[in-house]
Amino acid sequence: MRSRPVLTILHRLAILAYIVFxxxxxxxxxxxxxxxxxxxxxxxxxxxxxxxxxxxxxxxxAHSAFPTFFKNSLIVAGSTAITVTVLASLAGYALSRFQFRAKYWIVALMLVTQMFPLVMLVAPIFKMLSPLGLTNSLTGLVIVYTAFNVPFATFLMQSFFDGIPKDLEEAAMIDGATQFVAFRQIILPLTLPGIAATLGFVFTAAWSELLFALMLISGNDASTFPVGLLTFVSKFSVDFGQMMAAGVLALIPACLFFLLIQRYLVQGLTAGAVKG
Amino acid sequence: MTFAAHPHAAKPLRKRIADASEPYLYSAPALVLIIGVMLVPLALGISYAFRDIQLLNPFSGGFIGLDHFRALGQDQAFFRALRNTLWWTGASVFLQFIFGLILALLLDKPFAGRGLVQALVFLPWAVPSFLAGLNWAWMFNPVIGPLPHWLHALGILDAPNNILSDPHLAMWGPIAANVWWGIPFFAITLLAALQAIPRDLYEAASIDGAGPVQRFVSITLPFLAPTIAITVLLRTVWVSNFADLIIVMTNGGPADRTQIVASYIFTQAFKRLDFGYASAIALVLLVLLLVYSLLIVLLRQTLLNKG
Known part of the structure; x- marks a missing residue:
């Protein structure tokens, strides 16, 4: 296709406007x-x-609780990302490679969990976790965030598995490997981009979650970054410089992860789109 | 089919059970977690809607039938929140979609530095929502933010005031933050769909003399339509539940002008610790969203059948 210079300039200007915005x-x-x-x-x-x-x-x-918040958030987001990726790889593999009776229901269940308002669960989850001693605890947050992120991560991993030819495992299984061994040693290494994308997605989601952290965490010791920053803002709302410095710090891990995974984003979604 | 004809099919029973249960073993951990942490609380939440559950009142907990729903019918704040939800969701999704589509179209053509541009314009998506909210709240603050001064200079505001404290304009604050934050999501999804369109279709159309507008209308749009329908549907449901920005930026104020149903539920549960009433509102919201989704699906079916 020929491109005219005026159009090219308009195109670049529009791109520039988006970047600035x-x-x-x-x-x-x-x-x-x-x-x-x-x-x-x-x-x-x-x-x-x-x-x-x-x-x-x-x-x-040096003088605020932000290093603690930062550490808590890293622990929560990191543990959630790893747990979700392990569970979603297993479940995604099942959905991608097996035909089984409950498959339709599992997919339907996971789709339903993506549709209903999570804010509905704030009160019941608090009621359920509090007798177990899991309120005001990082473990409680990891459990909740893992459950919330597993369905989407499963679909994502499934689309990556779908992109890998079945012949690879079949060859290994003819050579005597069980399917699980074939999955672990042949398929998983080939899905590394998908694993990276899933880790990044879930890490960012868990790093950013606010409502459940506000509801479940009450003390500074277990506060994640969002809760800490919001408390800080409502208590010392005049010290803009410090708040924004804390904000920049909160931004770093999420942005790093994003830059690592962003080139897989469109690629991974394209794979899913081609199939559907 | 008989086993005698296929000697290899006659696996021992134990092996057959192991084979049949394999997919369930893979998916069991994820399922257990989803059921335990999402479905059970959902069922509990629905039951709370018919019970008197206040966290600080040890004598609460009894079944009260439809009392919460009767109270809800009288609750002006709830109906205001419902109207605000429509406004918030409609404006946010519309603007996110339009700007996301334009961005996807701009990024669809190859050009030097596209990878870098893509990383930069998708960056807001990685910004934690609470931080996006705080960031935009600070931008609207006349003391440290430039926006009130710019809007004043452009003649849009009479004085460089904070629009977040103006009851008539406050909703635009969270909407602006939401649009900034949500454009990348639409752009990523639509770009993926655009790149799946076979290129030769465009070439064939150019050879047949179709202009850019004609190519967009008769090739791009029909190919994008299913993706657009599903993303707009999912996003509408998602944005109507998305209370983070509002809680961070305005907390529903001023004078409840930015309170949406989701933030109202959260306020009832978090501040008033009235879990029963919060669950009743949540149940109403769930029913409304289900009706909306069903209507859209039905509409799509009718359109498909017609076509």
Missing amino acids: ALFPLFWLLKVSVTPNDLLYSEGVRMWPSRTTFDHYAFVI
Whole structure:
């Protein structure tokens, strides 16, 4: 197809507009986090302060509970991501490779869990976990987040397994391997991009979850980052520099994970779309 | 078929049971968790809707029949939240979809640096929702954010005030944050669908003399239609339940102008610890969403049958 220069320029401008729109709020977060307090109000709408400082970061790291929140969130999001990926690989493999009677019902069940409002479960889950001693505990959060993320992760893993030819396991099984061995030693290594994408998806989701963390966690010791930051905001709502420094810190792990997996995103979804 | 004709099919019983149970073994851990942490609480939640359950009141817990629903029928705050939900969901999904579709079309053509551009424009999707909410709340704050000053300079606002505290405009704050945050989701899904369209169709159409608009209408749109239908449906349900941004940015205020049903449920459960009433509202929301989804599915069936 020929492309005319005017169209090309319009195309690039539109792309640029999207980039600016996507990045500006994050840029502003960064900007305020490095603005010294005395310049915060006098240089309010300047694009970059005349002096920068890392004092806000130093304060947040040394004198606040944010390192604890950060650690809690890492534990919760990391454990959730790993557990979900293991469970979803197994279930996704079953859905991809076996024809069995309950398959239709399992798919229907998982689809239903994607449709109903999770906020419905806030009260009952609190009631169920509290006698088990799982409120105000990171384990409780990991269990809840794992269950919430398994259905979507299963479908994602299934679409990756569907993209791998069946002949590979069949060859291994003719050579005497059981299906589970074939799955573990041949299929799983081939699905590494899918595993990375699933880990990234679930990590980001668990890192960001707010409502259940607010409901289930009440003390600082077990607070995840969202809960900690929100408490901080409602208590010390004037110290914008510190809040935004904490915000930038909360952004780092999620963005790192995203950059690692983003090139698999469209690819993985394309595989699913071609099939459906 | 007889076993005698297929000696290999006559596996021992134990082996046959093991084979038949294999898929169940693979899916059992996931299923146990889904049933235990989602279905059981769902059933409990439905039962709470008919019981008097207040966390701080040890004498509560008895069945009260439809009392919660009678109270709900009188609850003006609930009906306001219902109207706000329609407005919030409609505006958010519409804008996310339009801008997401444009972005997907822009990214569909190959150009130098596309990978990098894709990473940058999809980045908001990775931003935790609570942080997106806080970030936009700060952007709307005239003390540290630029938006009120820009909107004032453009003549949209009379004075550089925080729109989040203006009852008439407050809803636009969470909607803006939601659109920023949700565009990548639509763009990723639609881009994946676009890339699945066979390229030769476009070439054939160009040779036959079809212009870009004609190609879009007669090739791109029909191919995208199923993806659009399913993503818009799922997203509508999802956004109407998405209370994070509202809880973070306005907490339902000012004067309940941004309270949606989902945030109202959360407030009832979290602040008032009235689990019974919260569950009753949640049940009503669930029924409404089910009716909506059924209507869409029926509509799609009718359209398909006609075509």
